[in-house]
Amino acid sequence: MTTRAPGDTLRIGIAGFGKIARDQHVPAIAGCERTTLAAVADPAGGLDGTPSFASLDDMLREADIDAVAVCTPPQIRHDVALAALAAGKHVLLEKPPGATLGEVDILSRTAERAGLTLFATWHSRHAPGVEPARAWIAGRKLRAVRVTWKEDVRRWHPGQAWIFEPGGLGVFDPGINAFSILTRILPAPLRVTEATFRTPENRTAPIAADVRFAAADGVVVDAALDFRQEGPQTWEIDVEADDGRLVLSAGGAELAIDGGAISLPPEGEYADIYTRFADLVATGQSDVDPTPFGLVADAFLMARTETVDAFHDPAEAGKR
Template sequence: MSYANPPRKIALVGIGKIARDQHVPALQASSEWELAATVSRSGSVEGVEAHDDFDAFLAARPDIDVISLCLPPQPRFDYARKALMARRHVMLEKPPGQTLAEVHALQRLAATQGVTLFASWHSRMAAGVAAAKSRLVERVVRGARITWKEDVRKWHPGQDWVFEPGGMGVMDPGINALSILTEILPEPVHLVAAELEFPENRHTPIAARLDFTGNVRAVFDWRQEGPQTWDIEIETSKGSLALRDGGARLEVDGVAEDLADHPGEYPSLYARMADLVARGQSDVDLAPMIHVADAMTLGRRVTTAPFEFDKEKT
C-alpha cells in the first residue's frame, strides 16, 4: 500500500497585499504545502499561527524548514540571510533583492548551507508563456514591442516603499515583462539606451522607455488609469505573436490560441518550489534584473510632475 506524502510546512513572511491576494490562496489550495505560520509586524492569516519577530520565529519553529519571503525588496536580504543561516529553504518574491550583489551573496550562502534558494518570477508562469516560447523556437525574431502600463494607485495603494531607493519604481511591474522576454526569446538581447521619468518628489522612476538589441523596445508607465495594458507583441519570420494580459493570453497571427487549463501563476510557483526542495536544487535566474540594473546605469533621467498617492495632494 502506498501513502501520499504529507504536506510540507511553510512560513509566509510579510503579510501585505501580494501575500493576501496571491500567496495565501495558492498555499491554502495546495496539497503539497501547509501554511504553518506567518511572520509580520501587523498582518496575519486567520487560523494560522502568527509571529511578529523573525528571529524568535526561527528559534521557536525549527520544524518549519521552508520560508517564503513576501517583504518589499529593501529588507529582504537580511531576512533571507537569517533564514539561510538557519538552514531553511527560501523562496523570494520578485524582484529577488535590491541589488544583483545581494542576490549573488544569497546564492553563494544557499549553496554553502546546502539549502534551496528560489528567485521566483510569477509572470513566467502565466498561461501563454510556455506556448509562446515553444512557438518562437522555430521562428526568427525580427523585433518586439512591450507595452506595460498600469495604475500604481491600484496595485500599490499607499506603498511609498516602491518610490524609495531599492523599490525600483515602475521597474517593479516592468520586470514582469522582462522576465517573460528573457524566458521566451531564443536569443538573448541587451539594453542599449533608456529614458527614465522620475517624479520631482520621488527617488525611483514612474515611467521608462527601453531600447534593446534585436529591435526590441519597451514602454513602462505607472500612470495608466482605466483598462490596464500588459502586452508583448513580437514580429517573426513566420508572422506575428502576441502575449496579452501579462501572458495569460497568446495570439498567433492575430488568432487567439486555445490554451490548456492552467493552475495559475502562484500555484505554479509553489509547485516549482516543492520540486526544487525535493531535488535539493536552487533556481536563481537574474536575467530580468540585469536589464533593470542596466536601465538604471544607461538611462537618461527626465524629471516629471510630482506624484502623490492621494490625488488631492497633486
C-alpha cells in the same frame, strides 16, 4: 535542517504579510497538496487561524516550519532571507529577489554552502501563454518585439511608498515581469542599449520608462513602461516574425497568433511556483536566475532621466 522526502508536506512560513502575500501566496500554498501555511511573520498583523508572529526572529525560533517565503519589500529581502538560511530554512523569494544583484549572489552562495534550497521566483514566467509563445518563436526569424507594460500604481500598490525609494525599482517593479517573460521566450540574450526614465520631482525611482534592447541575433526590442495608466491595464508583448505575428497579453494569460486567439489553460502562476518549490526542496536543488534583474540594473546604468510632475498617492497619507 530537516531533510524532506518527495512526498512530505513542506511547512512554510510567510515573512511580510502584505497585499501580494494575502492575494497570491496564501491561496497558492493552500491549493498545493505538497505545501501548508504554518506561520506568518509581520509586525502589522497576521492571519486568523494561523500562528502569527510580530517578528521574523520569533517565527524562526518558535514556529514549526521548513521554509520561508519572503514577501517583504525588496529593500529588506536580503536580510530576511539570510536570517532564514542561517536558521536552516529553505527560502522562496518574491520578485525581484533583492535590492541589488550583489545581494542575490550572496544569498545564492550562502544557500549552496548550507545545502539549502533558494528559489528566486518569476511568477510571470508561469503564465499560461508563455511556453506556447516560446514554442512558436523557436526557429522563426524575428523582425521586432514591442513591450507595452502600463498599469496604475495606486491600484496595485496603494500607499506603498517604498516602491519609489532606492531599491524599490519604481515602474520596473511590474516591468521586471515583462523582462522575465522576454528572457524566457526569446532565443537570444538581450542587452540594454538605451533607456529614458521619467521620475517625479518628489520621488527617487521612475514612474515611467522607455527601454531599448538589442538581442544577440540582431532583433531590437522596445519596452514602454508606465505606472500612471488609468482605466484598462496593459501588459502586452508583441512579436513580429517574417511569417506571422504573436501577441502575448494580460501579462501572459492571453495569446493570439495572426489575430486568432489561442486556447489556454486557466492561470495558475503561484500554484506552479509552490509546486516547483516543493520539487526543488525534495531534490536538494536551487533555482536562481538573475537575468531579468540584470536587465533592470543595466537600464538604471544606461538611463537618461527626465523630471516630471510630482506624484501623490492619497493612500500614503492614510498611513502617516
